[in-house]
Amino acid sequence: MQERRLSAVAPRSRPVASRAGVRCASRRQVPLPGCWPGEGRRRYTGPGAGARGARRCWVAEACGSGPPARKGAATFQEVADSPPHKVAEILDGELVLSPRPAARHALSAFGLGGMLFGHFQAGGGGRGPSTPEWWILAEPELHLAKDVVVPDLAGWRRERMPQLADVAAFTVVPDWVCEVVSPATVRHDRSRKLRIYARESVAHAWLVDPLARTLEVYRLERGRWVVVDAYGGDECVRAEPFASVELPLGRLWLPSPSPSPEPRPAPRRTRRKRGPA
Known part of the structure; x- marks a missing residue:
């Protein structure tokens, strides 16, 4: 490829x-x-x-070569005190509050996480490897240096993290992250968060766009993101680092609404001609 x-x-x-x-x-x-x-x-x-x-x-x-000028000095306590209906992150020192995912966003994240969990974390069950290879988590809080990042999905190879600690936040850098972009978060997902992941040497990153129905696959090489491939629609794909399993993208998208039936035209009323009196 x-x-x-x-x-x-x-x-x-x-x-x-x-x-x-x-x-x-x-x-x-x-x-x-x-x-x-x-x-x-x-x-x-x-x-x-x-x-x-x-x-x-x-x-x-490389976008990971250095963060832009800091706009504030947000603290971990500000994240803890944030409203529960918001996703709180610290990006380049700034507190960023994002709305909770909408249905379209949540469906893509849940669908992809479920497929990967069944194949790579649940021990196979006839569908994946007999020995679990990954820890796959949804919306883990990552404390990376002075930044707090919450990807939609993240994965750790068990050879790097044999045990999953029962903690609220992780300091171990994941091997793979996935961001489901939306109009409210696309700027941070594609710019600031990818830059942080590159700085921390996350090996793989995926960007899923439920509106465009696309999957973009990136690999980090020498501190720079390399586009491995891009997919869309209802394709069945094998994408690294999970290329051993075929993933049907069609299961990640919100079904298009059925077109409403066209209204039937009203019958035309004809006037009867009167005969001679």
């Missing part, structure tokens, strides 16, 4: 340059995964950058 690496380069109208270790091309600028336009790239300032006639290029930077 061919992998696609996301990079940020100068627009076609700009000249580009190359140096050892930096690959530049005259292609259109595209955003890095987990970055909004303007993030994840810097202007090349290496040797010869200021020389006359020197060409210029944009060098892609």
